[in-house]
Amino acid sequence: MHYARQLIGNNYxxxxxxxxxxxxxxxxxxxxxxxxxxxxxxxxxxxxxxxDEIIDKERSKSAFKYVEDIAPGLRLEMxxxxxxxxxxxxxxxxxxxxxYFGKTLVTDGKTQSTAHDEFxxxxxxxxxxxxxxxxLSGTTESDxxxxxxxxxxxxxxxxxxxxxxxxxxxKHNSIERLVMVDIDPKVLEVCKQYMPEWGGEAVVSHPKMxxxxxxxxxxxxxxxxxxxxxxxxxSDPIEAGPGIALYTQEFYQRTSEVLSKPNGVFVTQAGxxxxxxxxxxxxxxDDDDNKESWCFSPILxxxxxxxxxxxxxxxxxxxxxxxxxxxxxxxxxxKEARALADLPYEVIDNLIEERIxxxxxxxxxxYRSKGVKFLTGKEKGSEALKHxxxxxxRGLFSLSKSLRIAMKGDKRIMTxxxxxxxx
Numbered sequence: 104m105h106y107a108r109q110l111i112g113n114n115y116x117x118x119x120x121x122x123x124x125x126x127x128x129x130x131x132x133x134x135x136x137x138x139x140x141x142x143x144x145x146x147x148x149x150x151x152x153x154x155d156e157i158i159d160k161e162r163s164k165s166a167f168k169y170v171e172d173i174a175p176g177l178r179l180e181m182x183x184x185x186x187x188x189x190x191x192x193x194x195x196x197x198x199x200x201x202x203y204f205g206k207t208l209v210t211d212g213k214t215q216s217t218a219h220d221e222f223x224x225x226x227x228x229x230x231x232x233x234x235x236x237x238x239l240s241g242t243t244e245s246d247x248x249x250x251x252x253x254x255x256x257x258x259x260x261x262x263x264x265x266x267x268x269x270x271x272x273x274k275h276n277s278i279e280r281l282v283m284v285d286i287d288p289k290v291l292e293v294c295k296q297y298m299p300e301w302g303g304e305a306v307v308s309h310p311k312m313x314x315x316x317x318x319x320x321x322x323x324x325x326x327x328x329x330x331x332x333x334x335x336x337x338s339d340p341i342e343a344g345p346g347i348a349l350y351t352q353e354f355y356q357r358t359s360e361v362l363s364k365p366n367g368v369f370v371t372q373a374g375x376x377x378x379x380x381x382x383x384x385x386x387x388x389d390d391d392d393n394k395e396s397w398c399f400s401p402i403l404x405x406x407x408x409x410x411x412x413x414x415x416x417x418x419x420x421x422x423x424x425x426x427x428x429x430x431x432x433x434x435x436x437x438k439e440a441r442a443l444a445d446l447p448y449e450v451i452d453n454l455i456e457e458r459i460x461x462x463x464x465x466x467x468x469x470y471r472s473k474g475v476k477f478l479t480g481k482e483k484g485s486e487a488l489k490h491x492x493x494x495x496x497r498g499l500f501s502l503s504k505s506l507r508i509a510m511k512g513d514k515r516i517m518t519x520x521x522x523x524x525x526x
């Protein structure tokens with residue numbers, strides 16, 4: 104009993120809990136001093152103390168938090184396990200951290216991608232437009248069967264500093280030339296050093312890859328080259344951020360001129376695709392300050408003023424805490440817009456088997472889940488992709504009713520004089 108009182112005086116919480124239980128039981132129990140096996144209640148109390156000790160150790164490891172603002176009044180918080188790198192470039196703050204989602208790239212306080220699910224974002228951004236370009240360059244038989252053409256051969260990436268977007272493009276064996284222009288050399292340097300799984304040196308040194316440190320807006324405004332696909336994997340349109348001009352009607356008009364015909368396809372990341380930030384779904388709750396913080400609908404609307412078709416799609420990205428939107432745009436017959444979303448599963452799956460090959464030399468992520476098959480860089484077809492296939496393709500274009508209502512009510516268009524800034 105004296106030992107129990109001593110433990111109660113100990114500042115370590117698990118001991119206090121154990122000792123209190125022990126003292127309460129000893130007051131009502133006497134047992135032989137020769138007993139070699141402790142009574143059951145002591146064993147139980149000890150187990151409780153051990154459990155509390157484990158919990159306390161977990162709490163001690165979670166003293167540092169990574170907190171990201173998702174929307175006004177809404178934040179995503181998780182344990183910050185490690186900081187690999189932090190610096191400030193000429194354009195933004197750049198950090199590489201370890202969190203619940205593994206290695207994570209953060210710029211200006213916003214998660215860009217994580218080891219846990221970066222492939223979800225990048226495969227969704229890249230493969231739908233590239234395969235659609237292939238089908239637009241081909242023929243359609245009398246029964247509606249689509250025969251893909253030789254495109255896409257040339258692709259332009261604006262942004263994409265993690266190099267994962269380029270990694271996915273280079274998986275297409277039809278590609279002959281890939282030009283990537285990113286404005287921030289610090290992001291490229293940091294990603295090559297700390298995030299080789301995203302692409303790293305294997306992508307930078309790829310014979311089909313031309314990497315340019317520069318202004319993607321300026322490059323496309325001045326180029327005489329034509330591209331089959333233009334991919335904008337750029338920072339969100341944040342006020343004073345480097346990507347504002349890349350979300351305007353004027354810029355989109357120029358991209359339509361740079362695209363090849365008839366198979367040219369444009370795609371851009373478009374911010375949050377959750378219905379929550381779209382107050383237009385519930386007019387009585389409309390809030391001018393809130394609606395000005397979201398850009399999925401304005402990007403869609405703006406592209407619709409330039410291209411014959413602008414098609415929204417979205418995918419859940421767990422590390423973002425929300426679904427993420429993309430908009431694909433192209434010119435052509437009206438029936439093509441519906442055909443894109445309704446492509447039979449086997450059309451996409453056949454294209455994957457015929458055209459996709461892993462990029463050699465890119466190390467795979469180290470996942471915590473048991474039984475995960477690691478890529479070796481020698482895979483072909485569906486083995487080289489982790490997320491995208493024919494079934495996934497159909498799901499990407501199946502936006503919820505509430506989101507479609509919300510987007511229909513938002514009429515904003517983004518121009519140089521009237522930009523829209525994301526929260």
